[in-house]
Amino acid sequence: MKDAPGTRDYDWWLLAILATICALGVIEIYSATHGSSLAGMHMKQVRWLAVGFILMFALSRVDYHLILDQAPILYLCGLAALVAVLLIGRTHFGAKRWIPIPALGEFVQVSELVKLIIIVVLARFFAEVSSDELDLRDLIKAGLLVGVPLILILKQPDLGTALVLMPMLAVGAFLAGLKWQHAAAFSLVGVLLVGAVFYPPVSRRILKPYQRERITSFLHPEDDAKGSGYQLLQSKIAVGSGGFWGKGFGNGTQNQLGYIPVRYSDFIMSAWAEEQGFKGVLLALGLYMALLLRLVQNAQRAKDRAGMFLVMGVAAALGFHVLVNVAMVIGAMPVTGIPLPLMSYGGSATLFVFLAIGLVMNVRLRRFVN
């Protein structure tokens, strides 16, 4: 390798933002769990973060072009893993998402890894499009590339992860020169699809019962406040009761008394908003915004198209996570099971984010070369 990137080439601003968000997450995980049987969970998260940092740096050292070279093989491996999950995966929370990996002693969620692979595969695919405009054939090819793993993930079933693949495709296509008329047509299809999900006669055929229940409880959370609408309503109560200044660290009643569902993971923003108030939300969302804008900046300064696509694929995935998770917390979207990147407790999800940022660092480190 001709380049030997130095430490000053790392995006220290990005790392600082990243670390701050992680710190908020650890603090809130501590607050949410210290008085319960889950006490000590924040230390587990710190361990995941440490592993994540190491993996991130490790990944940033390998030239991303080498990774892109292996895209087809990675893609096939990803598909094989997804099939394996369906065949031998462990069922947990009603879905097969985990493959036991003996060495780690933990379950690794395969679909998180697949997200990463899709980012790489799409970057490679769009980088190879030589024209400035994306024609329909390329678009369909890209669609198929994403469609196969998407269907496999839906089979698990893991609607949340499956959904994340869509914005990756959309952002990639957009940046690869998507024609406005195609964009309009796909938007229409998207709207119809969303409409179908919310329209019972159709949703009955395409969604699983628990998914339909989430949709109905999202639309009418007050109907059965203790049933399926419980989570959304309790989350809104937590957020709203926090007020502008918040109830203070460790003082959120919704959080401490366990009214917020999975308050240390998917609904951690709810716990944070209750205890830290609107000012805390401003801080957290400000950090996420800074993070995403920083990613876009890195994309703008990428050495080549392939690097830009990689970075924007990561940005699309993280942005979508933030949007869907936070919107769910304030009751503006149904429960999808998408965690908040870096704040929510979770091994696989945390590792995915760090590996994704590792790709971004990778691109950044090589921006001045050649």
Add this chain to the structure above:
Amino acid sequence: MSYWFRNDNRLPQARLAIASYVIVGMVGVLLLGFWKLQVIDSDKYASLAERNRVREIPVIAPRGRMLDRDGRVLVDNRPSFSVLLLRDEPVLVEKYLPAISEGLGISLDDLKDQLSNTKNLPKFQSIIIKPEASPADIAYIESHKSDIPVLEMISVSRRRYLPDGFLSHAAGYVGEVSEQQIEASNGRLRMGDFAGKFGLERQYNDILMGTDGKRRVIVNSIGKEVGPLPTQEAIPGKQIQLSIDLDMQQVAEQSLGARPGAVVALDPRSGEVLAMASHPAIDPNDFAIRISAEEWKKLNDDPERPLLNRAIQAQLAPGSVFKIVMATAMYETKAVPESFSVFCPGYGTFYGRQFKCWVFGKSSHGVVDVHRAVNQSCDVFFYNLGVRLGIDRISYYATKFGLGRKTGIDLPSEEPGLMPSEDWVQRVFHRKWYPGETVSVAVGQGAVITTPLQLARLIGGIASGGVFMQPHMLKDAPNVNEDKFPLSESTIEKITDDMYGVVNSGGTGAALKLQGIEFSGKSGTAQVIGYATRDRFGKQKKFLDNAWFVGYAPRRNPEIVVSVLVQESGKHGGEAAGPVVRDIIKAYYDKKNKKTQGQFTADAKRPEPQRPRVPAAMAASRVALKTEETADTTPANPDREPER
């Protein structure tokens, strides 16, 4: 290394810029969402969070006790536990329902009924699924406190009345509040609260009832208590001291026994009620917990009307007791000379109709003047007197003595009785008064009806020289209404002599004479239907005469007046009702002279009741009490019916 990416640095800067804007817009929209929840609607969610976290368990305030005039307990409370079902988490309730059903021995269907009956109440309001928890229930709930978080026990105080319906009509009873009561209470009462429904419990509900408190606890999301909050203490109700004398009351209950009727004993000097009994009685302890609609309907439809407080609600012809009104009117008006006398052949004919004297067919009274007429209760004399006085005078005096209107006693549902007059027939029937009606009214028949309480007040007031104190149930009550209608000294002299003579000079109450006590009074035997009708229907029980006796002592300015009604006894007032009056007056003097609080019992030699008419429970307990005659803490009817 591959060739495909080399030097391809066509970066879509414009579209990347759009992506930045999209990011800023997205975060802006999310912040707007938080702004709405956390700033605009913050109060609403804060109160929802509070409702989540705080569970309120009512702390029931005990009702005030009722004491007798000597401070002895008549009505108090006993501790009890009710099982509450906390319904704020329907999912949890649903889940634990089978366990609750099994643990508390309530059928699942019953529980589901109770839940569906209350489904319109606010969810945070818990319901009582078992009003009276047994020790086993309590143990069950205590031991499952952590795994069945929807059950809660509250300590309640149940009303405890003296057994066997003792004083039950005056004391009344409590029950779950009605919707009207909730509305009228200005938010003081809530669904499921207990309030006085009848008698003194209702009259003095505001004093007796305390203010419930609240125990507030923090609960977590699975309904477990995790910590306390400041408790709002219950304020107990105040006790009231009645003018009732437990000893007098006991004698009254015993002496009236199983016969339907009523007893009222008053102190005419103050208007204080010393005893008030009405039989048949119900035992309010039976529904201190909860009464089913069925049982309630049964009690209401009972032809014996056990819920009626006959002392203030029975409106019946006063019969010959009314003759005191007649004689007093005669002495006062002087329209008829005192020497006025008539010959009684056993009947009299007025306006073409024959009116019988009570001795008709057996004997006759011969020549009678007013004193003899009162003494012997000669109807023929009073028929003539009535015709001489005319309905206007009779009605005037009777009304002045309090007939036809409520006495104003501090008990709900008092009846006014009726004193007919020319105005009254005009107003109600739009016709003229028939002269023949005066003849009936003159002997306390016809349209005139009175309550036992009215007669006690009337006789007591006349013997006190025309001072009628408003009867009342509280000892040393302030602002007792004093109704004055001063009678001339000669009238007082003569009328009290007459009533003294009824008992002490061979009158209709001669058998009642008490040694050393100036026991005076007047008997009355009131027909339920006319003689002619009775002849037609034969001697059915329900047509039997009502026996009255209103007695007092001493002969002037009495200390005690007792009015007794024995319904459908078929006997004369002096025989059936007189002994009850005598028992009470004797007990009054025994107590006064001995200044002891021993057992005051009714005279053992008592005319046997026609048939026992007490509820089975009451009768049964009398057998049990046979061996406890000396236990003065357990006032009950005595065992004095060998015929049972």
